[in-house]
Amino acid sequence: xxHDAEKRLGxxxxxxxxxxxxxxxxxxxxxxxYDAAPEEPLTENDIQSIxxxxxxxxxxxxxxxxxxxxxxxxxxENVSDDAYQLHRNKGEDDEESKLAEDELxxxxxxxxxxxxxxxxxxxxxxxxxxx
Amino acid sequence: xxxxxxxDDETLMLLLLEEDQDALxxxxxxxxxxxxxxxxVTFGDVLREPEHHAVFNEAAYNLWRFxxxxxxxxxxxxxxxxxxxxxxxxxxxxxxxxxxxxxxxYDPEYSPADCPEEKISDxxxxxxxxxxxxxxxxxxxxxxxxxxIAIDFYKSGGGSDxxxxxxxxxxxxxxxxxxRTKVKKKMIEFVEQYEARQRDRKGSS
Numbered sequence: 001x002x003h004d005a006e007k008r009l010g011x012x013x014x015x016x017x018x019x020x021x022x023x024x025x026x027x028x029x030x031x032x033x034y035d036a037a038p039e040e041p042l043t044e045n046d047i048q049s050i051x052x053x054x055x056x057x058x059x060x061x062x063x064x065x066x067x068x069x070x071x072x073x074x075x076x077e078n079v080s081d082d083a084y085q086l087h088r089n090k091g092e093d094d095e096e097s098k099l100a101e102d103e104l105x106x107x108x109x110x111x112x113x114x115x116x117x118x119x120x121x122x123x124x125x126x127x128x129x130x131x
Numbered sequence: 132x133x134x135x136x137x138x139d140d141e142t143l144m145l146l147l148l149e150e151d152q153d154a155l156x157x158x159x160x161x162x163x164x165x166x167x168x169x170x171x172v173t174f175g176d177v178l179r180e181p182e183h184h185a186v187f188n189e190a191a192y193n194l195w196r197f198x199x200x201x202x203x204x205x206x207x208x209x210x211x212x213x214x215x216x217x218x219x220x221x222x223x224x225x226x227x228x229x230x231x232x233x234x235x236x237y238d239p240e241y242s243p244a245d246c247p248e249e250k251i252s253d254x255x256x257x258x259x260x261x262x263x264x265x266x267x268x269x270x271x272x273x274x275x276x277x278x279x280i281a282i283d284f285y286k287s288g289g290g291s292d293x294x295x296x297x298x299x300x301x302x303x304x305x306x307x308x309x310x311r312t313k314v315k316k317k318m319i320e321f322v323e324q325y326e327a328r329q330r331d332r333k334g335s336s
Contacts, residue, residue, distance in 0.1 A: 020266075
């Protein structure tokens with residue numbers, strides 16, 4: 001399921017909520033929804049019990065709310081290719097990078113050979129040769 | 132109590148500001164039955180009975196503790212109570228406790244009646260047809276657990292807490308997650324097929 005398809009579904013779900021008179025209700029919509037709603041039983045005992053628990057603050061949650069607003073700013077699309085690289089199985093071949101690695105390896109060997117030749121011709125001491 | 136019955140909403144809210152518990156009881160007496168009825172009609176298919184009680188209690192709790200944030204010039208008391216109740220129901224589906232957090236009392240910008248979701252853009256008549264078709268697909272073409280998961284998906288704004296759904300339906304969390312993925316895929320396929328049909332019709336006419 002692509003990111004775009006999932007995003008589109010999320011938008012349609014939000015509009016479906018709206019079409020059904022759900023959030024975000026304007027005052028007029030909320031008034032209309034209230035007027036259209038059936039009555040559910042609520043006894044005097046229920047009311048007194050709710051008032052008691054509500055005013056005593058029993059329902060309060062003391063867990064702090066993490067500030068996650070910054071998460072909205074993350075655009076994962078930009079790093080998806082990097083993520084594929086990170087999750088590439090060890091040993092899995094990729095022709096392009098294999099060629100690049102071979103080229104680097106070849107250049108390193110050539111550099112080493114050139115250094116050895118320079119050391120022999122000029123009498124300079126190659127790194128580590130004095131030990 | 133009799134005196135309070137004669138009072139208008141603004142007076143009740145003024146009394147509530149003075150922490151008058153009888154005023155809260157009167158508000159619940161006046162509007163509680165229909166707010167409960169609204170919750171039952173709207174969320175009856177996704178919330179269980181004990182959850183309905185908890186949602187209503189939480190709505191009453193937020194009405195009480197944020198009483199000073201009610202602005203009569205912005206709307207009626209019953210509309211405010213309705214939106215608080217709606218938010219409590221969605222939080223229950225998602226198993227979020229943030230609307231009950233003590234910290235919110237220190238945030239002057241917070242209102243328990245504000246919709247936490249993004250503003251939903253309007254839809255035109257063409258999109259309305261698609262939405263109605265999608266609703267029909269969810270309610271009448273999907274069956275059993277898939278149907279319940281799809282309804283839950285759009286009503287909760289992205290899907291209820293997986294643990295909650297697993298407990299309610301007697302499934303494993305893996306099963307719930309897998310079904311949700313499958314259902315989302317089916318809904319996307321339905322939308323794509325619907326839009327392709329519309330394009331074909333337009334092309335042939």
